[in-house]
Amino acid sequence: MLYRSFVLRPVSLRLLVVAIIQFFGFQLPSLSSELLYREINLKYFSQVRPLIEKNCLSCHGQNTLNPWYRDLPIIDGYINSHIEEAKSKLEMGDGFPFKGNGKQTDILWSVVKSIELERMPPFNFYLMHKKLKFNKKQKTFLLNWFKKTRLILLKEDL
Ligand code: HEC
Numbered sequence: 001m002l003y004r005s006f007v008l009r010p011v012s013l014r015l016l017v018v019a020i021i022q023f024f025g026f027q028l029p030s031l032s033s034e035l036l037y038r039e040i041n042l043k044y045f046s047q048v049r050p051l052i053e054k055n056c057l058s059c060h061g062q063n064t065l066n067p068w069y070r071d072l073p074i075i076d077g078y079i080n081s082h083i084e085e086a087k088s089k090l091e092m093g094d095g096f097p098f099k100g101n102g103k104q105t106d107i108l109w110s111v112v113k114s115i116e117l118e119r120m121p122p123f124n125f126y127l128m129h130k131k132l133k134f135n136k137k138q139k140t141f142l143l144n145w146f147k148k149t150r151l152i153l154l155k156e157d158l
Contacts, residue, residue: 033158040149041095048145052092054132055121059086061093097158104158108150115142 049057059082090107091099100107114120115134126133134142 033156036152036156036158037096040152043145044095044149048142049092049095051134051138051142054129055134057093059083059121059125060090061087104153105150108146108153112143112146112150115139115146 053061089100090111092111097104098107098111100110
């Protein structure tokens with residue numbers, strides 16, 4: 001009797017320690033990325049999203065723009081399929097993590113490039129919405145923020 005409890009105790013203690021390590025080992029990465037996204041989203045929703053609301057999210061998010069030309073019969077179909085395509089490639093409306101191709105850092109890289117090179121919004125968008133074009137200050141702010149956020153996510157391999 002004395003002998004048994006002597007042997008069993010250290011074994012079960014060791015099992016418990018292993019179980020705890022395994023539990024946290026598996027849980028911590030997803031928990032910390034969730035917290036990280038939550039932290040990033042605070043700034044995204046308060047300062048970044050309002051800026052890109054019309055310029056980007058009218059295609060890559062909820063339909064925030066409802067211009068009159070949408071109601072023209074042929075254009076209506078054209079614009080809507082265009083938006084469907086845009087959304088299937090990239091969705092930024094609900095914050096982080098963004099839905100798109102590859103890791104968050106890949107997505108952010110293509111977002112940075114498309115703003116930097118003014119590849120987005122597509123050319124014809126500004127024919128209709130010239131007033132929406134980012135000014136220099138907005139462009140710099142957005143580029144800095146997306147680049148900084150990308151570096152943070154890169155460290156976490158996200
Ligand atoms: C008028 C609709 C429209 C607007 C506004 C728009 N986009 Fe796009 N975007 C598209 C379409 C359509 C595609 C897919 C075809 C392509 O890549 O050209 C796309 C593709 C992209 C891609 C590449 C996604 C991939 O993985 O292929 C990125 C990044 C992107 N857009 C970023 C932006 C950003 C940033 C803005 C705002 C500055 C923006 N877009 C505004 C329509 C739009």
